[in-house]
Amino acid sequence: MSSDNPPPAPPHGDLTIAEVGNFGNDPDTHMSWNFDFLIVGAGYSGLVFAERAATELGRTSLIVEKRGHVGGNAQDEYDDHGVLVHKYGPHYFRTNSPKIREYLSQFTEWHPVPYRILSYAQGRYWKFPINLNTFEQIVGHPATEDEFKEWLETHRVPIDNPQNSEEVIISQVGWDLYEKFFKGYTLKQWRRHPKDLDASVCGRIPIRTNRDDRYLREEFQALPKAGYHKMFERMLAACGDKVRLLLHTDYREVLPHVSYRHMVYTGPIDEYYDNGFGALPYRSLRFENQSFTEGELSDRLAIAGKPGFWQPAMQVNYPNDEDFTRIVEIKHATGQATSNTTIVREYPDDYGPGKEAYYPIPAPDAAALYKKYEERTRSEKNVSFIGRLATYKYYNMDQVVGMTLADFERRRASFDWPRSSMA
Ligand code: FAD
Numbered sequence: 001m002s003s004d005n006p007p008p009a010p011p012h013g014d015l016t017i018a019e020v021g022n023f024g025n026d027p028d029t030h031m032s033w034n035f036d037f038l039i040v041g042a043g044y045s046g047l048v049f050a051e052r053a054a055t056e057l058g059r060t061s062l063i064v065e066k067r068g069h070v071g072g073n074a075q076d077e078y079d080d081h082g083v084l085v086h087k088y089g090p091h092y093f094r095t096n097s098p099k100i101r102e103y104l105s106q107f108t109e110w111h112p113v114p115y116r117i118l119s120y121a122q123g124r125y126w127k128f129p130i131n132l133n134t135f136e137q138i139v140g141h142p143a144t145e146d147e148f149k150e151w152l153e154t155h156r157v158p159i160d161n162p163q164n165s166e167e168v169i170i171s172q173v174g175w176d177l178y179e180k181f182f183k184g185y186t187l188k189q190w191r192r193h194p195k196d197l198d199a200s201v202c203g204r205i206p207i208r209t210n211r212d213d214r215y216l217r218e219e220f221q222a223l224p225k226a227g228y229h230k231m232f233e234r235m236l237a238a239c240g241d242k243v244r245l246l247l248h249t250d251y252r253e254v255l256p257h258v259s260y261r262h263m264v265y266t267g268p269i270d271e272y273y274d275n276g277f278g279a280l281p282y283r284s285l286r287f288e289n290q291s292f293t294e295g296e297l298s299d300r301l302a303i304a305g306k307p308g309f310w311q312p313a314m315q316v317n318y319p320n321d322e323d324f325t326r327i328v329e330i331k332h333a334t335g336q337a338t339s340n341t342t343i344v345r346e347y348p349d350d351y352g353p354g355k356e357a358y359y360p361i362p363a364p365d366a367a368a369l370y371k372k373y374e375e376r377t378r379s380e381k382n383v384s385f386i387g388r389l390a391t392y393k394y395y396n397m398d399q400v401v402g403m404t405l406a407d408f409e410r411r412r413a414s415f416d417w418p419r420s421s422m423a
């Protein structure tokens with residue numbers, strides 16, 4: 001790894017190399033493929049790690065990303081109609097951790113959004129997640145919190161320690177509301193019965209007896225003010241000349257051409273081991289975008305409740321009759337001032353070649369298979385396995401950031417290698 005070595009040839013002539021900073025771009029500096037870190041994946045976990053390594057330790061990283069952009073599934077972009085959309089499904093940032101919030105606040109200001117959604121069932125919109133307002137819709141007259149609690153007591157199925165996603169819902173609200181709002185949605189989304197999914201899946205959705213109708217539980221709920229992409233750009237900019245980013249590239253293509261001391265792997269764990277113990281199950285998605293001009297929206301005013309919008313909330317869930325699970329109109333949340341709008345229908349899809357592994361499947365059988373891979377990772381001293389796919393966990397963005405910061409801190413003392421002339 002000495003910098004006296006002649007630099008190896010760049011891997012392929014046709015690779016797309018996006019330069020960040022001027023690393024390796026200086027005519028006086030030899031093009032080099034020696035790095036302290038090889039980071040696989042430019043999602044949250046890859047970017048956070050690169051930023052820490054650069055700004056805390058002055059260490060160099062090569063980030064290799066198979067897609068054509070940074071940010072992984074949290075990426076947003078302006079579509080052809082000028083509307084800021086979340087490219088891979090709605091991403092509602094939330095956290096209870098001041099540390100994670102402060103860390104990201106170095107790269108973004110925040111636009112507070114108390115995320116509110118609706119559910120559409122039996123031909124009408126329902127307040128969702130289930131709360132006192134939903135109860136009033138069900139009984140058809142004003143009610144008190146005590147009345148709702150009493151009603152729940154007579155409907156819920158007493159289960160002390162719910163073991164799966166069916167039990168976690170019926171134990172709180174009973175069979176009717178489970179079937180109205182959860183069973184069909186879950187079957188569509190996971191192509192599994194709620195009984196065959198961990199309680200944590202449907203347990204993500206709060207059920208409240210008061211009028212708090214926010215979709216999420218966490219204290220801090222906000223979007224990056226200028227969007228996710230801007231935040232990711234600033235994280236990269238903070239790395240200065242310590243990071244080089246290679247887009248449209250599978251890391252396996254560059255492996256023979258790069259020397260590094262530590263790898264940060266954020267892709268699917270089974271792929272890393274060539275599916276040695278068998279392929280892990282994932283769920284994929286298909287997104288169908290539809291845009292509308294101001295004129296095309298005029299007949300939606302009665303439904304949306306305000307001009308410039310197609311539906312009455314940023315997200316409407318469709319638990320039962322439709323093939324899609326939700327329609328997202330993220331403009332409600334971003335607060336973007338534009339008369340156009342874009343809605344995105346989200347269709348669950350089986351995972352397979354050429355598709356993205358959007359969701360690990362939180363279920364006992366999948367966890368047992370993942371455990372075999374996890375055990376194998378323990379012998380890899382020079383690889384960090386971080387993020388949603390590499391740890392096969394249904395993690396939110398803040399959890400991935402927290403996990404990456406923790407991995408970096410745990411290992412930082414071991415990143416004390418001699419400096420190469422590139423660093
Ligand atoms: P990723 O974002 O998946 O990044 C991994 C990167 O590695 C990808 O860009 C991938 O292309 C790349 N990669 C994989 N294999 C290779 C390879 N062989 N070579 C090179 N590159 C490779 N979280 C929230 O907090 N709030 C939400 O509202 C929310 N909504 C979500 C909605 C959907 C539909 C989905 C799918 C996720 C949602 N999440 C949400 C979760 C959030 O997307 C993740 O927690 C976060 O993006 C994970 O970051 P990551 O870096 O672990 O993974």
Ligand code: UDP
Nearest residue numbers: 119181182183185186189201202204205317
């Ligand atoms: N869920 C449901 N009905 C809903 C919303 C959610 O049954 O209206 C269940 C479903 O199994 C879903 C899970 O709760 O996959 C988690 O929902 P969330 O909206 O948090 O999913 P994500 O945004 O991660 O796709």
